Amino acid sequence: MGEVNQSGIAKFLNNIRSLKKSFLGSFLRSGKPTSDKSRAAVMFNNFFLHIQGVKTHINTLRPTYTFGFGLISLYLLIIVVISGVLLMVYYNPSVTEAYNKIKDLKYVVFGGNLLRNIHKWSGEGMIIFVLLHMARVFYTGSYKKGREFNWVIGIVLLILMFGMNLSGYMLPWDQLAYWALLIVANIINSPKEITDSLGITQYFDIGGFFKELFLGGTNPTQESLTRVYLLHIWLLPMFLFLFLGIHFWRIRKDGGLTRPDTFERKDSDIYYVNPPEKTGGIFPTYKTYGLMELARGRTPAVDKDVENTVLSWPNLLIAELAIFVLTLAGVIAYAYFVDAPFKEPANPLIPENPAKAPWYFLGLQELLSYSAFMGGVGLPGLALLGLALIPYLDREEDRVGIWFTNRQGVTVALQSFIIGTIVVIGILAFVVNFGWFRNWWPNVPQILITLINPGNIWVGFMIVYSLFVIKKTGSTRMGAIALFTMFLVSYVIFTAMGTYFRGPNWDFFWSKSQWPIH
Amino acid sequence: MYSRFYLSVLLISGLVLITFLVFATYRELNPEWKKYQLEYRDLLIKNAPNEAARKKAKSIKIEHQQIYIKPLKKVDRCMNCHRGVDDPLMKDAKVPHKLHSGDYLKKHPVSKFGCTLCHYGQGRATNKKDAHGKGRDTHWDYPLIPFKYIQSSCAKCHDYLFLKDNGGEMVVEGERLFREKGCRGCHKLNGVGGDLGKPLDIIGSQPIAYFPMKYVVGERNTYNWLKQHFLDPRKIVPGSEMRVFLSEKEADLLTTYTLTLRAEEMPRQFRAIRYTTPVPKDGESLYKMYCVACHGNGKISAYDEILKRTIPAIMNPAFLKIADDKNLERIIKEGRKGTPMTSWKRTAAGLRDEEIRNIIKFITKDRPDERPEPFDYKRFVTDTKHGKELFNVRCALCHGKDGKGGKDHLGLNLRNPAVQKFVDPEFLAMTIRDGRKGTPMPAFGKTGVGLSDQDIADLVAYIRSFSDKGKK
Amino acid sequence: MSDKNPEKGEVSRRDFLGLAAIGTAVLSALGVLAGVLRIFKPDVHFEESKKFKIGKPEQFPVGTVKKFDDKKLFVFSDEDGFYAITAVCQHLGCIVYKTDWGFQCPCHGSKYDQMGNVIGGPAPRGLPWFKIEQLVDGSLVVDASKEVPKGTKYIYV
Incomplete structure (x- = not known):
């Protein structure tokens, strides 16, 4: 009995002694990425990294192909989410308190003003970079060859992103927010123009229905602010992340980013990647993933062009980290110098003249001024x-x-x-x-x-x-x-x-x- | 060396990021108010009367000073810079460290009242520009109130009787002017008053955007707008019909009073209103309050450049001689449609019958004893054609060929629906016959120009036919 | 094939540019993290001043026990002077009530004697006493941010 106990205790002590090693081993199952094999293992064993391929095509890593637009959009989103959560620490979606809370954030919270600027500018920066990303995808023809539906998902993401920006614009409950909210509510109401012309508004008032759904009444009130807040912090982000997951998952299943069929390596690639010395990489060229070799479809396209790929660890990760720090530095530098607008408290009786929507909708407002x-x-x-x-x-x-x-x-x-x-x-x-x-x-x-x-x-x-x-x-x-x-x-x-x-x-x-x- | 491009980007961005983090931290750690608090501490150490006080002064913390007034949900951070405002040692210090003037703080401790309750400005702000709220880019509707209007803040809690003897005389005087200049002839207050102008109930707390600031000289804020508008309404609002003629001093008084008309009401524990001023209800006071702005002393009928019309002389004995109380009451109660004369009854401009009777009593105090000879209009068979001929000869000079009166004519507009509908023919006939003493209207009857009663009846018929034509 | 060129990996990891770049990235990450944590603490609190007037000494004749509900404290007056004891139980913050023998907390049964010392229940420490001062105009002021040793009474002269 004593002996069994002894060995039990000894085993236990041994386990304590090797705690660090065994914990790290379970945490990083493939150990330190010192070899190509372990580098590959890091990528596909890690929850966060396995969304990316073990190997990345050299074309993807050439900055002049993507300019990192999509990646920057993603990073801006991450910055928006983190800064948004921090803003929620102080924000209160009440028509009497929202304005004061943001003033307090500005004046008595350490870095509060900067935080708000970061949130604002990274949110609006997303609009620019998402549009640039869309342009890149379009002009490189990357919406073809099995990626058609991912383009459609991209459009859905675009809409959700506009929705998030817009709903965020209304939360400070200042003059800008109030009148933008009213304008947007009336845009929602605008099918009334058609139903009025057809004389069917009293039976089928679709504009009025959605306007009331959005505002919780006929005018912007506390109800509207509550709804806009709900949209901004929960509903829209939830759908955004759902579709974002599909967006990335599809990129992965489509074998990463598009590249020309006639890809040729250049000497300058050395600046961006650690080029493989031998062709073929770690996988034979006929390799597909598991059961996918049974599939006769157009995805995934993993076996093509393998000789022009490099290991994602560290090539891709370094690039991604660089772009992330670049994005963050850019946002913070901009936020340091430029304050997010914040005007007088909302006053339902005195409109801003001109009552302008946020800038990214001013194109629409111009069209709106016609009809x-x-x-x-x-x-x-x-x-x-x-x-x-x-x-x-x-x-x-x-x-x-x-x-x-x-x-x-x-x-x-x-x-x-x-x-x-x-x-x-x-x-x-x-x-x-x-x-x-x-x-x-x-x-x-x-x-x-x-x-x-x-x-x-x-x-x-x-x-x-x-x-x-x-x-x-x-x-x-x-x-x-x-x-x-x-x-x-x-x-x-x-x-x-x-x-x-x-x-x-x-x-x-x-x-x-x-x-x-x- | 591989990935040199991305590593360089990473290095440079990282350095930029760290730089800006340092910048931002520095900015947060060195706010504008820190300098003032350090100065204050130095002053305290210098002025300390004894060693203990000096030691205490050395140990004061440089930190955010905030007054939170729970019942008002108000936050004032003015003492971030004005930390010495309730410190007797700072009596001779310079602004911003100076002790508050007077002994106001004895009864109004900063901890209970804060600062912006009286002085306005943005209590939450912690830098000078935003806190004082001056300039359009601060987006603050209530900048620091100029010292000359500060008494308006006292009226938030104190009544006029108290203010009269306790440093609120500008409010009291302003209120008296407000009553005597006839402001309520055009502006409603507490639901009573004319409706030519805007109601004034919350005028003092309206945001800056409420006022058309285009022609305001100097800082564009409510205070300057009110003052300059009182001095010359048409300079600030072109085309304004406001009839007000004030001296510089009176404009300041009225501005002070106007600023007391605010939307927010103080909680009970702050108010010190013992009883309200009994507003005089005699005819003269009421006449001043509601009528004087347009009718002046009521003796002279003249064309008014501002209202672009002739204002009748309602206290002229000749007018009173033929206008009996019933007539006057009907005019006051129903108003004159198409003219600035509004309907003053209880349900419109809000005067009680009794008040209207008092006003009539006041304006008819000079009514001559003798009654005019009655004119029995119905007795005559009238001929409008003859009336027209007479009109063109006798009346058109002053009242215009079409009877419209107007700028180049002395006479009233006879086509005015008020004249057409509410003035009975007997009244018209008597006016033509006897004229209006004190106005350019001569007597056309036997004693004057010499028209016969039949002629006058024809004329009246013609004048009354204007409205028939209009209908056709 | 999978373990090719280990030396090269070593060399590139020790490369200056790479080290510097990763180093700044880590440093900036720490900076951002510090800033993020700092944001949670505002510079001010939205509470009324801890220092407040309770009235003139005449309002507290000898033998008075007065509870200030909104300030959560008791003010006593005896032959030796005035003193203020908190009404907040030092166990978990409930409000104690006054009994013949001292203070009783209704939540978890803590008991304190007349001086505020613990005599029963789970409270880890006695009820603190607050500083009482007098203003120039004679009003008494309690400063609930300053504790004084038990038994310190303000002597009104």
Whole structure:
């Protein structure tokens, strides 16, 4: 008995002595990544790292291919989430307290102002980088070859991201927040314009229904703030992370990022990766994953081009870490210098003039000033639908992974850029100088403006021009490039118009300094 | 050497990040108010009367000073810089360390009242610019109140009777001016008053954006707007119909009073209102309160540039001679549609019948004893055509060919629906016959120009036919 | 094949650029973490001042026991002077009530004597006494942020 006890105690003491080793061993099951094998093992044994492949294609790591736009968007999201949780420590979604809490955050919390700036600017930075990421994916043709649906998920993420930015804009409950909330509520209400024209509003008031659902009433009140808060901190993020998971999972299953079929290594790659000395890597070229060798499908594409891949640890991880620190440094530096706007407390009786939506919606607000329904629901809906359909309408699969596909693509993109710029500015100049139907015939029926307004004309022009490009070049990809380029151009120009050139009463001004003083 | 690009990015970004973390920490650790608190500590050490006090002064902590007034949910951090405000040792120190002037703090300890309750400014802010709330970029509606208007804050808790003898005379005087300048002829307060202007109940606490600041000289805030608007309403709001003529001093008094009209009410434990001032209800006071802004002393009927119309002389004996009390009461109660004269009855501008009777008693105090000879209009068979001929000859000079009066004419607008609807023909006829003494309207009857009663009846018929034409 | 070039791995890990880069990354991460933790502590608290007036000495004739509910303390007056004892039980923060023999906590049965010393129950320490001062105008002021030894009474002259 004593002996058994003895050996039991000894075993126990031994276990205590080897606690550090056994704990670390269970924590890092593959040990220190000192060999290629263990480096690979780190990647696929680690919960956080296994979302990435063990090996990464050299093309992916060339900064001029992706510019890191997608990665930066992700990091901005992470920064937004962490800073957002910290803001929740102090924030209180009450119409009487929200404003004061943010003042307190600014004045008596260590780094509180910086924190709020970081949250604000990384959230808005996401808009820019997500759009850039979308442009990168589009211009490299990366929405093809099995990635069609991931593009659609990307569009869903885009919408969710806009929703999160917008709902966050309303939480401080200052003048900006209140009037933006009211404007957005009325955009939601804008299908009323159509139902009114058809005379069916009293039976089928879809705009009013959603407006009330959003506001919890007919005007922004405490109920609205509670709902917007719920959207901002729980509902939208939940869906965002769900779709983000699918987005990444699909990238992984599609074998990482796209790359040209005709990939060739360059000497300069040495700056970005540790190139493999032998071809073939650690896997034989016929290798697929487990049961997937039974699958006869288009995914996963793991066995192609293996000789041009490098180990993700450390090549990819170093790059990712670098981009993360770069993003964080950029955000903090910007937040250090530029304060997030914060105005007078919300006053339901005195509108801001002009009552502007947040800048990323000012393009829409410009369209909105022609027709509330088309600007708020019709055209954005059409644009998002069009974007989502691009992979299905353009199915040419050659030269995927090359910027602008070929020389013709560059030409088409440039032409569309120039023509788009001229036409959009032309339309805006016309509207600013001559007005539209209602200025000429005050009694014109609303349905006519809804159907024929500058926004619709522009969208119509984009469609016709892209069809023309398809006919001329005989390539749907070229048509897609024309359409997408014009979409980006008009988003930027309309947004700039709403941001810089529209003042009180939505009148045109060359600069903010000319705004009349109220 | 592989990954040199990403490692360099990592190194540079890391260094930038650390730099900005250091910057941000430095900025947070060295707020503007720290300097003032250090100065205050030095002053304390210097002024300490004895060794114990000096030792105590040396040990004071440099930290956030916050006054939290729970019943008001108010936070004041002014003492971050003004730490010496209730310290008698700081009597001769310079601003911001100076002791509060007077003995106000004895009865209003900072710990109970804070600072912004009286002085305004942004209590939560911890830097000078934001705390004082000056400038548009601070986005603060209630900047520090100028010293000359500070008495308006006393009226938050104290009544006028107390204020009169205890340093609130500007509020009391302002209130008297407010009553005597006839402000309520156009502005409602507590639901009583005319409706030409905006109600004034919470005017003093309206945000800056409520006021059109375009033409305000100097800092664009409520205080300057009120003062400059009192001095010249049309300079601040072009086209304003406000009839007010004040001296610089009176403008300050009225500004002070206006600033006491606020939305928020103090909790009971702060208020020291013992009884309200009994507002005089005699005819003269009421006339001043509600009528004087337009009608002045009521003796002269003249064209008014501001209102762009002729204001009738309602205290003119000639007018009173023919306008009996019933007539006057009807005009006051129902108003004159199409003119600035509003309906003053209980349900409209809010005057009680008794008050209206008092006003009538006051304006009719100079009514001549003799009653005018009655004019029995119904007796006559009228001829509008003849009336028209007479009108063009006799009346058109002053009242205009179309009877509209107006800028270049001395006479009233006879097409005014008020004249057409509410003035009975007998009244018109008597006015034509006897004229209006004290106004340019001469007597056209036998004693004057010499029209016969039949002529006058024809004229009245023609004038009354204006509204028929209008209807057609 | 999987264990190729271990030497190269060693060399690159010791490489200066790599070390410096990783080092700054770790340092900045620590800095950010410190900032994040600091954010949780605001510079001020939204509480009323711990120092407050309780009234003039005349309001507390000898033998008075007065409880200030909103301030959570008792004020006593006896032949030796004034003193203030907290009403917050030192066990888990319930409010004690006054009995003939001292103070009783209703939550977990802590008992204190007249001086606030523990005489029963789980309380780890006695009820603290607070400092009493007098203002120029004669009002008594309790400073609940300053404890004084038990038995320290303010003598009113």
